[in-house]
Amino acid sequence: MTQSGRWHVVQASAFPHEEEALEVLRAGLPDLPPFRAWSNFEFIAEDGSINEVDALVISTDRIYLIEIKSWRGVVSGSQHSWTIRNQGGERIEENPLLLTNRKAKKLKSLLARQPAFKKLQVPFIQPVIFLSSPECSIDLDDVSSQHVYLRSDAKRNGRFSITDVISGAATKAENRPGIGRDAERAVCRAMEQLGLRRRSTSAQVGDYRLTRLIAENDRFQDWEASHVRLATDIKRVRIFTHSQKAADTEKRERKDIALREYRLLSNVQHENIL
Secondary structure, three states: OEOOOOEEEOOOOOOHHHHHHHHHHHHHOOOOOOOEEEEEEEEEOOOOOEEEEEEEEEOOOOEEEEEEEOOOEEEEEOOOEEEEEEOOEEEEEEOHHHHHHHHHHHHHHHHHOOHHHOOOOOOOEEEEEEEOOOOEEEEOOOOOOOOEEEOOOOOOOOOOEHHHHHHOHHHHHHOOOOOOHHHHHHHHHHHHHHOOEEOOOOOEEOOEEEEEEEEEOOOEEEEEEEEOOOOOOEEEEEEEOOOOOOOHHHHHHHHHHHHHHHHHHOOOOOOOOO
């Protein structure tokens, strides 16, 4: 922990670009209440989904769940998909804010179930995308660029930086009620009660180790997975999610869908299909 214990490193990052991005956040976090932060952890939501978090920050009037992307180049596109263009070419990515928003809702629901919030409400959790490379710029319209921020030394064209966001400067004019000491302490207790997990490098389904989340919706998560003994054997693993308290009819429905998809796809083989 740094900054008088206000920054909690759940797990050190294994990636230099991610660690450098986290250092930008650490440097911009004021060393006074109510500011707190947790980095590099995962949680299992009520529906059984696995959710990785780069950083969670308590700011002046809300909590930020921050997804770090180290893309270089110009980011353009729509609310649904983005194009990243640089000297190496271009590629299409799903707008990461959609997934980050789902994570924020799941985490808020989990925090609300903890004893620390028995008599208090969980502060609003705002999903945020931090494009951390100084060589990244944004060419998104006003709608698609909402909650997407660059570092302070990038070409921002007057936009707020990620440091402006976590320090509260970006939302000061909104005059929202602030996060008081009681709420700050409750978040800290709830995070302890939640039992934060280090990011897992060994989550498995059968003989396949889950390596990267590919896609997610309200019904399932798709993961890229490699065989534990044959790393070149790559598969796409679909995990159908549901709450443990879900009705039996919902559980049967998910099981039936999984069986139907397996029967349809089990014999499909093509070099370009994962």
